[in-house]
Every structure is written in C-alpha cells, then in structure tokens.
Amino acid sequence: QVQLVESGGGLVQSGGSLRLSCVASGRTFSNYAVGWFRQAPGKEREFVAGVTSNAVTTYYADSVKGRFTISRDNAKNTVYLQMNSLKPEDTAVYYCAARNTGGIYSPLFYNYWGQGTQVTVSS
Numbered sequence: 001q002v003q004l005v006e007s008g009g010g011l012v013q014s015g016g017s018l019r020l021s022c023v024a025s026g027r028t029f030s031n032y033a034v035g036w037f038r039q040a041p042g043k044e045r046e047f048v049a050g051v052t053s054n055a056v057t058t059y060y061a062d063s064v065k066g067r068f069t070i071s072r073d074n075a076k077n078t079v080y081l082q083m084n085s086l087k088p089e090d091t092a093v094y095y096c097a098a099r100n101t102g103g104i105y106s107p108l109f110y111n112y113w114g115q116g117t118q119v120t121v122s123s
Helices: none
Strands: 002-007 010-013 018-026 033-039 046-051 058-060 068-073 078-083 092-099 117-122
Touching: 002 092, 018 033, 018 092, 018 117, 033 068, 033 078, 046 068, 046 078, 058 068, 078 092
Parallel strands: 010 117
Antiparallel strands: 002 018, 018 078, 033 046, 033 092, 046 058, 068 078, 092 117
C-alpha cells in the first residue's frame, strides 16, 4: 500500500502561483510513477502532469504546458506541482496518484490516490 497526502491548495488570484505537495508513505515510493489530476465540479477527472519513477521524464496536459512544473524528491517521498500564471479555469480539486504499470494519462492505471486539495483561482 501507498498512502498519499496532498497539501498546498488554496485561494489565489488570476496570474498567481501555488505549489502543491504530495507526500507518500508505505511501500517504496521511488518504484512508482506519479501523476497529478484535477476535477472541477460537473467535469471528469483529467490528467494534469506526470513524472516517471526516476524523475527523468515528465508529461503535461496541453492546457498547463509552460505554466506548471512537476518534480519529485524521492529522498523525501514527495512530489511537487508548481503552478504559475494560474487561471480561473484551473479551479478544481487536485489529486496526486501513484502507479507502477500502464499509461500515464489515464486515471484508470493509477492504484493509489490522495484525498485531494482544493485550488480556487479568482478572476
């Protein structure tokens, strides 16, 4: 089992920044790729960013490329999502998730999920 706990969400004005953290406990975290997803009210959960287990490769949704940066520190069992130039359409609950097989973009391949952290961007 892997337990994931997100933090760092909040209310920010359009154009502002936030940094989300996802701290893992349980099994060896460095064995798992990690993704950030988000879900807005009435919408499906969507992929935001992902990072491989060794932190070599990162992936981003087109909607956040150039604004968000995912990184991980396996020594601290932590994955970060730096979010800059935030827009009202970024408002959602953000989840981190871990997987060890399967595609990186689909939530169906992720085995473990955090409880989510709310991000609200005001215009």
